[in-house]
Amino acid sequence: MKTIIVATDFSPTAVNASNYAVEMAVGIGASLLLLHVYEIPEVSPEVPAAVTVTVIREHAQIAINKEVAGLIARSDNKVKIETELRVGQFFHQLDLVCQRVHPYCVVMGSQGTTALAHLFLGSHAVYAVKNLNWPLITVPLTARFSQIKKIGLACDFHHMKDILPVEVIRQMVTGFDAELHILNTGKENEFNEDIVHESGVIRNLLAPIQPIYHFISSTNVDESIMSFAEKMNIDLLMVLPRRHGFFDSLLHRSHVKKLVLHSHVPVLSLHQPG
Numbered sequence: 001m002k003t004i005i006v007a008t009d010f011s012p013t014a015v016n017a018s019n020y021a022v023e024m025a026v027g028i029g030a031s032l033l034l035l036h037v038y039e040i041p042e043v044s045p046e047v048p049a050a051v052t053v054t055v056i057r058e059h060a061q062i063a064i065n066k067e068v069a070g071l072i073a074r075s076d077n078k079v080k081i082e083t084e085l086r087v088g089q090f091f092h093q094l095d096l097v098c099q100r101v102h103p104y105c106v107v108m109g110s111q112g113t114t115a116l117a118h119l120f121l122g123s124h125a126v127y128a129v130k131n132l133n134w135p136l137i138t139v140p141l142t143a144r145f146s147q148i149k150k151i152g153l154a155c156d157f158h159h160m161k162d163i164l165p166v167e168v169i170r171q172m173v174t175g176f177d178a179e180l181h182i183l184n185t186g187k188e189n190e191f192n193e194d195i196v197h198e199s200g201v202i203r204n205l206l207a208p209i210q211p212i213y214h215f216i217s218s219t220n221v222d223e224s225i226m227s228f229a230e231k232m233n234i235d236l237l238m239v240l241p242r243r244h245g246f247f248d249s250l251l252h253r254s255h256v257k258k259l260v261l262h263s264h265v266p267v268l269s270l271h272q273p274g
Contacts, residue, residue, distance in 0.1 A: 001080075002030035002104035007094055007124075009036065010063040013109035013141045015070070020137075020266070021107040022071045022079055023145035028175050030104055031080040032071065036064050037093040038085070053087070060085050090124055091131065098134045104171075110138035110267070129241055129269040135168055136269045137236070143266050148176040152234035152265075153211075154183045154225050157198035163240060165270045166205050172268070173209055178235070180211045183228055185221050229265045238268045 006021045008014040018034065025032050038060055040053055064083050071081055086093040098106065110125045125138045151173055155164075173180045182202065199213055214232075216224050229237045 002028060003033055003101050004030050005033045005035055005094075005097060005101060005103045005106045007035050007037070007090075007106065007108040008064070008067060010067060011109070013139075015067060016141055016143070017107050017109040017139040018067060018071055019074055020139045020143060020145040022075045022081075024107075024148075025079045026075050027145075027147070028104075031082070033097070033101060033103070034064060034068060034071070034081060034083045035094065035097055036060055036083075036085050037090045038087055039089065040087060057085060057087075091127055094128065095132065098132070103134055105135040105137055105268070106132065107137045107139060110140050110263075129239075129267075132269075133271050135172075137266050138269070139266045140264055142264055146235065148178050148235040150181060150232060150234050151176070151178045151236045151238060151268075152181045152183055152229055152232065153238040153240075154185065155240055157184050157202075164202065164205055165240075168270055169206060169238070170209065172236075172238075173206075180206070180209055181214060181232060181234065182211045183214045183216065183225065185216050185224050226263050226265070229263065234265055236268050237263065237265045238270055241269050241271070 004021050004025055006018050008018055018032075022032060024030070038056055040056065064085065068081050068083060071079070084097065086097070094106070106128070108125060108128065128136055129138065153169065169180070172178075182199075184199075203211065214228065216228060225237070225239075228234070
């Protein structure tokens, strides 16, 4: 059975992401692993560290049980839900769990309701987008899961044979029986003669899926991608934050960060195979 890992800190944003994940799980017949990672704060000499750890874990257990109860009710008890509490650095622990479980995808909230939560959750989300080698869906606070009919893929059409995670894209598109819309965004007034060739390469790689292609020229890449997703009613936006090329330069200018933190559409980050 497919497993969706949901990273939660019990905030409203995280609970919304958990709700999104459980409704997705119902649709594709997956189970959930609800994961909470906590760190041990500095303790005073008057309070033993063991007491602090025990109290934090007890509070976390109560919170995760409450969240599970809500998910069971929301899914009408149709989804198998397991929980795991881990202590340590967030990304390291998440990556260890992914290596053990081999999830269908990871789901986490992308934004907080307060400035502090926005900074905290956003930093985790952006770091995971850049570094987690598993499909990761970051869910904005306003997003609600509905039938995924349209999946968008933003890419630059450069050397797609080497970097496109073909099997994951196929699984996502066919699993939801969705349309795949591929968006190429280049610099304004720039024409790349290799685009036609690369679009054919993509079509062959993704067969029998028949993608719908869109070409947009813009100097503001992140804004054009978000605008496209909203105008086309895209339900899930795929990005490829690979080490070299299109999104590598975007990362340096914080554009992927803006996509993760400000997109009204859930963003699915995929890394290149290998």
